[in-house]
Amino acid sequence: MSDPNRPFTDEERAGLYRAIFERRDVRSQFLPDPIPRPVLARLLKAAHHAPSVGFMQPWDFILIDSLDVRQQVLASYHEENAKAANNYSGERQETYRSLKLQGIIESPMNLCITCDRSRGGSHVLGRSSIVEMDLFSTCLAVQNLWLAARAEGIGVGWVSIVDQTKLAGILNLPDNVYPLAYLCLGYVSEFLDQPELQAKGWRSRLPLTELMHGNRWGQPMDDETLLNALKS
Amino acid sequence: MSDPNRPFTDEERAGLYRAIFERRDVRSQFLPDPIPRPVLARLLKAAHHAPSVGFMQPWDFILIDSLDVRQQVLASYHEENAKAANNYSGERQETYRSLKLQGIIESPMNLCITCDRSRGGSHVLGRSSIVEMDLFSTCLAVQNLWLAARAEGIGVGWVSIVDQTKLAGILNLPDNVYPLAYLCLGYVSEFLDQPELQAKGWRSRLPLTELMHGNRWGQPMDDETLLNALKS
Numbered sequence: 001m002s003d004p005n006r007p008f009t010d011e012e013r014a015g016l017y018r019a020i021f022e023r024r025d026v027r028s029q030f031l032p033d034p035i036p037r038p039v040l041a042r043l044l045k046a047a048h049h050a051p052s053v054g055f056m057q058p059w060d061f062i063l064i065d066s067l068d069v070r071q072q073v074l075a076s077y078h079e080e081n082a083k084a085a086n087n088y089s090g091e092r093q094e095t096y097r098s099l100k101l102q103g104i105i106e107s108p109m110n111l112c113i114t115c116d117r118s119r120g121g122s123h124v125l126g127r128s129s130i131v132e133m134d135l136f137s138t139c140l141a142v143q144n145l146w147l148a149a150r151a152e153g154i155g156v157g158w159v160s161i162v163d164q165t166k167l168a169g170i171l172n173l174p175d176n177v178y179p180l181a182y183l184c185l186g187y188v189s190e191f192l193d194q195p196e197l198q199a200k201g202w203r204s205r206l207p208l209t210e211l212m213h214g215n216r217w218g219q220p221m222d223d224e225t226l227l228n229a230l231k232s
Numbered sequence: 233m234s235d236p237n238r239p240f241t242d243e244e245r246a247g248l249y250r251a252i253f254e255r256r257d258v259r260s261q262f263l264p265d266p267i268p269r270p271v272l273a274r275l276l277k278a279a280h281h282a283p284s285v286g287f288m289q290p291w292d293f294i295l296i297d298s299l300d301v302r303q304q305v306l307a308s309y310h311e312e313n314a315k316a317a318n319n320y321s322g323e324r325q326e327t328y329r330s331l332k333l334q335g336i337i338e339s340p341m342n343l344c345i346t347c348d349r350s351r352g353g354s355h356v357l358g359r360s361s362i363v364e365m366d367l368f369s370t371c372l373a374v375q376n377l378w379l380a381a382r383a384e385g386i387g388v389g390w391v392s393i394v395d396q397t398k399l400a401g402i403l404n405l406p407d408n409v410y411p412l413a414y415l416c417l418g419y420v421s422e423f424l425d426q427p428e429l430q431a432k433g434w435r436s437r438l439p440l441t442e443l444m445h446g447n448r449w450g451q452p453m454d455d456e457t458l459l460n461a462l463k464s
Contacts, residue, residue, distance in 0.1 A: 004422075004424075005423055008247060008250065012244070014247065015240060015244025016251045016383045017274070018244060020281050020376050020380065021278075021281050037458040037461055038461050041458060041462050041464075044444075044462060045440065045462065048437075048438075048440045051255070051257050051375075051378065053392055054429065054435065055429040055435040055437075057438050060443045061444050062446075062448065063447070065447070069448065080360065087360060088355065096357070123316075123319040128315065129312045129316070129394055130394075130396060135367075136412070136413075139371030140372075142368075142372065143282070143371070143375035144379075146283065148248065151240045158283065160359065160365050161361050174449065181368075191237055197287040203286065203357075205287075208276060211280070211292045211293055212276075212292075212295065215294065215296050215298040215301050216294065216301065216404040217292075217346075217405045223269065229269050229272075229273030
């Protein structure tokens with residue numbers, strides 16, 4: 001391991017920011033090419049090195065290539081998505097129906113990252129006040145994997161339109177294990193230069209300066225230097 | 233913006249992995265030096281570019297330097313931590329009490345990242361089946377910020393031992409806003425070469441190979457090439 005106290009080079013730092021700013025939620029651009037095992041191992045190690053409350057490491061990784069499993073998950077997606085579409089009407093519903101929101105079958109691999117809520121026993125350090133800290137920790141593992149994938153040229157799409165109880169049944173999860181993230185992974189034909197929902201006019205990026213508060217909610221963060229830097 | 237489809241250079245990719253593997257949850261090594269505004273802006277922009285369900289961007293950022301606010305949060309920490317310590321007994325309790333679990337006052341800045349559960353209206357795309365997707369999205373923003381901070385030489389510590397209802401009161405949050413992450417930020421005297429809880433014998437890193445499943449929970453992931461790569 002390199003000296004952890006050596007400052008990052010400009011290019012190392014730029015690499016991290018590229019992954020952050022050029023990461024996308026991929027649904028439509030998956031290529032069928034398999035992910036080489038050494039690359040997949042790097043993604044999983046990245047996830048496993050996420051922070052976790054009390055070093056609980058509540059995650060497990062279910063690698064899914066079975067077409068049968070994927071078709072069952074897809075069926076739950078279709079059912080949930082039909083209900084979701086009915087929340088909209090008119091032109092908005094038309095736009096909703098035109099959006100492709102998953103790549104379960106086209107991607108060469110699906111990955112479910114789960115959260116074992118009983119790991120580490122009944123008292124996990126740092127989890128006594130906020131019991132959901134295990135779920136939050138698992139999210140941090142998802143983001144590590146997502147960014148590592150981007151740096152490897154691999155797209156990730158999070159399928160959130162699925163019934164978690166059905167998903168747990170399909171994957172045969174024990175009661176204490178929650179299927180936190182159902183992900184599609186694969187190389188892509190391209191990474192879009194902006195989020196697809198923005199490109200399609202669904203929703204725009206909020207101005208960051210409007211999300212800032214000073215010391216308490218609703219108090220202005222009146223640091224002009226910082227506000228200007230946030231605009232650039 | 234650079235061409236998003238240019239492959240990452242080896243050094244760019246290495247920069248991301250350095251941030252992932254050398255990131256720490258910092259409690260004891262904070263220096264009082266202020267964080268320059270342009271650097272802080274980069275961290276906040278990194279957070280704001282996290283993925284979010286339906287492009288909801290449910291996060292807000294409360295920058296806290298007020299000593300009064302921080303002392304109130306610290307008081308809640310002490311109260312919660314005293315209760316938490318009573319979950320352990322004997323030697324384990326002694327170890328627990330010896331651990332420093334927050335740097336609220338020593339760090340030059342605290343940051344609360346909140347989740348506005350009502351943002352985007354009553355129907356947020358992708359959030360119809362799993363209502364907690366907004367909280368999960370906010371976690372992804374936390375991890376982006378944490379990694380960006382690491383690349384900038386800045387330590388982050390997540391204070392999870394705090395009463396969220398009291399914290400919401402201290403920060404004057406509206407009912408629909410949840411204080412997801414209370415973070416301490418600052419330059420550090422050093423980044424430890426392993427997680428502090430591991431160094432102090434509290435808990436060790438789990439073997440990644442034992443967290444792998446094939447297609448369904450409990451089924452072996454019998455890909456020897458991958459298993460070997462995960463061990464290295």
